[in-house]
Amino acid sequence: MAVLVLLLFGGGAVGGIWYYFSPKYTRVGYSPIQPVPFPHSVHVDQVGLDCRYCHSQVEKSWYSNIPSATTCMNCHNQILKEDPRLQIIRDSAQDGRPVPWVQVHKVPDYVYFNHSVHVNRGVSCVHCHGEINKMDEVYHAKPLSMTFCLDCHRNPGPNLRPLDRITDLGWKGANPDVQKSQGEQFAHDWKVNASQNCSACHR
Amino acid sequence: MRYIFIVWVVCVAVVVGFAGFKGDKTRRPPIELFPDMDRQPKLRPQAENAFFKDGRSSQLPPQGTIARNSRWEQTAENTGRIPGGTNFVNAIPVPVTSELMARGQERYTIYCLPCHGASGDGKGVTSKLGMTLVGDLHDQKGRKLVTASDGQIFDTITNGRNLMGAYGSVLDPKDRWAVVAYVRALQLSRLGLLDDIPAADRASIK
Numbered sequence: 001m002a003v004l005v006l007l008l009f010g011g012g013a014v015g016g017i018w019y020y021f022s023p024k025y026t027r028v029g030y031s032p033i034q035p036v037p038f039p040h041s042v043h044v045d046q047v048g049l050d051c052r053y054c055h056s057q058v059e060k061s062w063y064s065n066i067p068s069a070t071t072c073m074n075c076h077n078q079i080l081k082e083d084p085r086l087q088i089i090r091d092s093a094q095d096g097r098p099v100p101w102v103q104v105h106k107v108p109d110y111v112y113f114n115h116s117v118h119v120n121r122g123v124s125c126v127h128c129h130g131e132i133n134k135m136d137e138v139y140h141a142k143p144l145s146m147t148f149c150l151d152c153h154r155n156p157g158p159n160l161r162p163l164d165r166i167t168d169l170g171w172k173g174a175n176p177d178v179q180k181s182q183g184e185q186f187a188h189d190w191k192v193n194a195s196q197n198c199s200a201c202h203r
Numbered sequence: 204m205r206y207i208f209i210v211w212v213v214c215v216a217v218v219v220g221f222a223g224f225k226g227d228k229t230r231r232p233p234i235e236l237f238p239d240m241d242r243q244p245k246l247r248p249q250a251e252n253a254f255f256k257d258g259r260s261s262q263l264p265p266q267g268t269i270a271r272n273s274r275w276e277q278t279a280e281n282t283g284r285i286p287g288g289t290n291f292v293n294a295i296p297v298p299v300t301s302e303l304m305a306r307g308q309e310r311y312t313i314y315c316l317p318c319h320g321a322s323g324d325g326k327g328v329t330s331k332l333g334m335t336l337v338g339d340l341h342d343q344k345g346r347k348l349v350t351a352s353d354g355q356i357f358d359t360i361t362n363g364r365n366l367m368g369a370y371g372s373v374l375d376p377k378d379r380w381a382v383v384a385y386v387r388a389l390q391l392s393r394l395g396l397l398d399d400i401p402a403a404d405r406a407s408i409k
Contacts, residue, residue, distance in 0.1 A: 001204075008211045016218060025225045026234040033230060047328050050313040056373035063248045074368035075318070078334040098259060103250070106233070108241040139228055164309070 023143035031139035044133040062114040069093040122160035157184035283357035291354025307385030323389040
C-alpha cells in the first residue's frame with residue numbers, strides 16, 4: 001500500500017519535474033502583447049521584405065537590432081498613414097522616444113550569442129527563431145536551451161545552407177542527404193569552428 | 204485504494220490544468236528556474252537602463268564624436284562630393300568590380316526593391332499598397348535620375364530625398380557605391396545600344 005502511494009505520487013512528482021522543468025515548457029510559447037501589433041507574416045510573407053531590411057545590423061553585430069521607428073516610416077509615411085495602430089510609431093519617429101517593444105528571445109546574460117558569426121556561416125534565422133515569417137504575433141518557438149545550442153555545435157553540417165538563402169526562411173535543400181553533404185562541405189570550406197568549449201558562449 | 208487513485212488523478216488534473224502543456228502560447232514571461240545570474244545589471248543594447256538620464260541603454264554618440272570604425276574623412280568615397288566643395292562627384296570613386304556589382308544587387312534587393320521594383324521602374328510591391336510617389340529610376344520623361352551624377356544618387360541613398368527615407372545608417376559607404384553601380388546597370392539595361400555589347404557577345408542577344 002505505502003509502496004503504491006510512493007510510486008504513484010513519487011512518480012508523478014518526478015514526471016512533473018521532467019516535463020515542466022525544461023525550457024521547452026518555461027520559454028517556448030511566450031508571446032507578449034506588443035505596443036504595436038506588428039505582424040511579421042504580413043511584412044515578410046505577403047510584402048516580401050527581407051529580414052535585413054529592418055534588422056539591418058544582424059550581419060555585422062553580435063546583436064540583431066530592433067529597427068528604429070524611422071525605418072517603419074520609410075513606408076508608413078504613405079501606407080496606413082492615418083492608422084491609429086501606428087500612432088506610437090509616428091510619435092516615436094517624431095520625438096525620438098523609443099517604442100517600448102517587449103523582447104521575446106532573451107538568453108541569460110551570461111550567454112554571449114553572436115548573431116553575425118552565425119548568419120555569416122550559413123545558419124539561418126529560422127533555426128533559432130522558428131518560422132517567424134509566418135507569425136502574426138511573435139512567439140518563442142524554440143527552447144534555446146544549452147542542449148539546443150550544443151546539438152548544432154556538435155554536428156553543424158545539416159544546419160548550414162548557402163549564404164544567399166540565410167533569410168529565406170522557407171528554404172529547404174533538394175533533400176536532407178544533399179543538404180547534409182552540402183552543409184558539411186560548407187563547414188569545411190568556411191572553416192566553421194562550432195566550438196564546444198565552455199568559453200565559446202560563457203565568459 | 205480507489206480513493207488514493209482518485210486523489211492522484213485529481214492532483215495531476217489540477218497541475219496540468221494550471222500549468223498547461225509544453226509549447227502552449229502564453230503571455231506569461233519565461234520562468235527562470237535558477238535565476239542566479241540570468242539577469243545582470245549590465246548594459247544591454249536597446250534595453251531600459253537607469254544609469255542614463257533618459258533611461259535607455261543605447262545612447263546617441265555625444266556631439267563631435269564618431270563611432271569606432273566609422274567613416275568620417277571628408278573624401279569623395281565617404282561623402283559623394285568633391286573634397287573641399289559641395290559639388291557631387293561624377294563617377295563612382297571606388298573600383299567597380301563584378302564583386303561590387305554583385306554586392307550592389309544583393310543590397311538593392313534588400314533595401315530598394317520593395318519600393319523601386321526589381322527593374323527599377325518604381326512599381327515595387329509597395330505601389331500596390333498605397334505608396335504612389337516612388338521614384339522611377341529610369342524616369343522615362345524627365346531623365347532626371349539617368350542624368351544625375353553618381354555622387355547625387357549616393358547622396359540620395361545617404362540622406363533620403365522627398366518622401367524617401369535615409370539609408371545611410373543601414374548601408375555603409377562602400378555598399379552605397381555598390382548600389383549606385385547596380386542602379387546604373389539597371390538604367391543601362393533600358394538605354395544600352397547593341398554597339399555597347401562586345402562584338403563577340405552580340406549574337407547571344409536577340
